[in-house]
Amino acid sequence: MDQKITTLAALTQHYRPQIEAELTRILDHESTEQTLQQSLRYSLLAGGKRIRPLLTLATLLTCDETITEERLQASVAVEMIHTYSLIHDDLPAMDDSDYRRGKLASHKQFGEAQAILTGDGLLTDAFSVLATSGLPANQIIELVDRLALAAGSRGMVAGQVIDMEATGLQLSLVELQDLDRKKTGALFHYSVLAGAIMANVTENQRQHLADFAGKFGLAFQIYDDLMDEQAGTDEDEGKNSYAHLLGRNQAQQVLQETIAEGESALDAVPHADLLRSFLTYFKG
Amino acid sequence: MDQKITTLAALTQHYRPQIEAELTRILDHESTEQTLQQSLRYSLLAGGKRIRPLLTLATLLTCDETITEERLQASVAVEMIHTYSLIHDDLPAMDDSDYRRGKLASHKQFGEAQAILTGDGLLTDAFSVLATSGLPANQIIELVDRLALAAGSRGMVAGQVIDMEATGLQLSLVELQDLDRKKTGALFHYSVLAGAIMANVTENQRQHLADFAGKFGLAFQIYDDLMDEQAGTDEDEGKNSYAHLLGRNQAQQVLQETIAEGESALDAVPHADLLRSFLTYFKG
Numbered sequence: 001m002d003q004k005i006t007t008l009a010a011l012t013q014h015y016r017p018q019i020e021a022e023l024t025r026i027l028d029h030e031s032t033e034q035t036l037q038q039s040l041r042y043s044l045l046a047g048g049k050r051i052r053p054l055l056t057l058a059t060l061l062t063c064d065e066t067i068t069e070e071r072l073q074a075s076v077a078v079e080m081i082h083t084y085s086l087i088h089d090d091l092p093a094m095d096d097s098d099y100r101r102g103k104l105a106s107h108k109q110f111g112e113a114q115a116i117l118t119g120d121g122l123l124t125d126a127f128s129v130l131a132t133s134g135l136p137a138n139q140i141i142e143l144v145d146r147l148a149l150a151a152g153s154r155g156m157v158a159g160q161v162i163d164m165e166a167t168g169l170q171l172s173l174v175e176l177q178d179l180d181r182k183k184t185g186a187l188f189h190y191s192v193l194a195g196a197i198m199a200n201v202t203e204n205q206r207q208h209l210a211d212f213a214g215k216f217g218l219a220f221q222i223y224d225d226l227m228d229e230q231a232g233t234d235e236d237e238g239k240n241s242y243a244h245l246l247g248r249n250q251a252q253q254v255l256q257e258t259i260a261e262g263e264s265a266l267d268a269v270p271h272a273d274l275l276r277s278f279l280t281y282f283k284g
Numbered sequence: 285m286d287q288k289i290t291t292l293a294a295l296t297q298h299y300r301p302q303i304e305a306e307l308t309r310i311l312d313h314e315s316t317e318q319t320l321q322q323s324l325r326y327s328l329l330a331g332g333k334r335i336r337p338l339l340t341l342a343t344l345l346t347c348d349e350t351i352t353e354e355r356l357q358a359s360v361a362v363e364m365i366h367t368y369s370l371i372h373d374d375l376p377a378m379d380d381s382d383y384r385r386g387k388l389a390s391h392k393q394f395g396e397a398q399a400i401l402t403g404d405g406l407l408t409d410a411f412s413v414l415a416t417s418g419l420p421a422n423q424i425i426e427l428v429d430r431l432a433l434a435a436g437s438r439g440m441v442a443g444q445v446i447d448m449e450a451t452g453l454q455l456s457l458v459e460l461q462d463l464d465r466k467k468t469g470a471l472f473h474y475s476v477l478a479g480a481i482m483a484n485v486t487e488n489q490r491q492h493l494a495d496f497a498g499k500f501g502l503a504f505q506i507y508d509d510l511m512d513e514q515a516g517t518d519e520d521e522g523k524n525s526y527a528h529l530l531g532r533n534q535a536q537q538v539l540q541e542t543i544a545e546g547e548s549a550l551d552a553v554p555h556a557d558l559l560r561s562f563l564t565y566f567k568g
Contacts, residue, residue: 030436030437030438032438032442033437033442033445033446035445035449036437036441036442036445040437084404088400088401088404091397091400093395093396093397093400094397094400111377112377113375113377113378113448114445114448116372116375116377116378116400117372117441117444117445117448118437119404120368120372120403120404120407120441121436121437121441121442122437123404123407123408124407124432124435124436124437124441125432125436125437126432127411127428127431127432128428128429128432128433128436130428131425131426131428131429131432132429137421137422137424137425138421140421140425140428141415141421141424141425142415144411144412144414144415144424144428145412145415145416147411148408148409148410148411148412148415149412151408152314152405152408152409152412153314153317153320153324153402153405153406153408153409154314154316157320157401157404157405157408158316158317158320158405160401161317161319161320161398161401162317164397164398164401165319
């Protein structure tokens with residue numbers, strides 16, 4: 001069955017329900033404190049696309065590995081980190097967004113204090129999910145190290161601080177790329193790397209997968225900026241974005257180039273149709 | 285040298301400088317983003333008593349173990365978690381405190397958004413510190429698991445939510461103890477447990493040490509409440525506290541009983557003078 005999955009759509013259809021089930025199972029073992037349990041559930045089961053765990057699973061399948069229970073559990077830790085980052089991003093002191101995924105943001109639904117704590121809880125619990133996954137010890141340790149590095153003050157958190165400081169200023173293209181590599185790219189990079197770590201691939205193979213992850217992350221951000229510009233969100237607040245910096249047409253062109261580079265990065269990876277299909281995400 | 289340390293004062297004198305040096309070393313490897321580096325440093329090197337890492341080191345020494353570089357590195361992860369929790373606690377949406385350890389709170393010094401992110405960064409990086417400690421793999425995994433459990437949505441974060449919800453309400457003594465076991469007790473319990481894990485003690489010995497940690501944590505909270513009541517802080521805001529619930533005299537009496545129970549828990553632990561001396565902290 002697994003061998004036949006060669007598209008993001010098929011992967012999503014088969015594995016998203018398993019990811020949802022895994023997140024639900026994890027939540028059942030989380031806090032017995034009722035309102036906290038409620039707010040964890042509210043944000044974590046809000047129906048995201050689960051693109052990060054899907055990237056991990058796709059990398060495993062690309063390396064001809066099976067999706068065991070241990071690997072499925074480990075794959076969702078990054079989704080918990082992603083969800084915490086959205087909750088904290090939406091806070092009044094940060095992006096001050098009232099809505100997320102068509103529902104009230106956590107702080108509008110549960111109040112600011114509980115939203116901060118819910119984010120803190122998800123962030124912390126993600127490491128528990130890795131530690132108790134039952135994977136080989138060396139893999140757990142590398143996953144913990146890489147996830148903390150991607151999400152922490154050398155990764156996503158640094159990207160957020162740079163983004164905040166740059167609001168209202170005009171970044172150069174190089175600066176914007178550095179910002180995005182940290183702010184959104186680091187978790188995508190981790191997601192692919194997590195699959196490579198669990199598949200125990202060669203250093204050479206890992207490098208090709210990392211290159212793909214970097215291009216995927218960059219394409220994701222440009223695409224996201226273009227969507228936001230279309231919807232008319234980010235620009236008012238002086239947020240830096242590719243659409244803003246390059247103009248719509250040139251941003252579109254850089255996106256197409258980045259997609260092509262992502263495809264090239266996979267040339268040296270056998271049976272990479274499934275990972276390649278992730279790039280079609282940006283073509284619609 | 286290590287064998288001769290039998291008091292908290294001597295331990296502090298010898299090891300606090302090493303803990304400070306370790307935290308400084310870790311910070312040097314953290315974010316290269318300048319303002320984030322500054323706010324991490326501001327809070328993490330603000331001169332706390334370092335009682336949590338000292339508890340870990342004391343447990344190791346009690347078990348006749350030496351303090352290697354690997355163990356020293358691992359011992360400070362809990363201090364990073366503790367520091368993040370103070371930064372987030374002080375936020376306007378939480379306890380709204382303008383000062384911490386005689387300095388402006390992080391959000392007053394760097395703004396709310398950066399304070400949130402600095403807390404997020406410290407929390408995340410703590411797991412990196414464990415993962416890269418160089419300890420045996422099984423110990424790293426157990427430390428990550430236990431720290432995430434103690435700090436996450438079944439531990440400290442749950443305690444915070446309960447505390448928030450109970451503000452203005454009158455808790456029973458049992459409820460207040462449950463709150464404190466999570467809110468402050470969980471990290472103390474972890475701190476002792478971390479020493480026991482690294483010393484690889486018997487299950488029986490671990491239980492005695494855990495009992496001591498539980499009593500220490502409870503005594504710490506009662507003592508803290510009594511100090512706050514004396515300083516006239518918590519009461520106005522309807523915060524639950526032992527001083528408030530039991531009255532000053534009875535809280536004092538419960539504190540003395542708890543100290544005595546902490547001492548008894550150590551009866552079955554050989555050479556426990558050093559750990560016992562931690563209880564003198566509350567006698568002054």
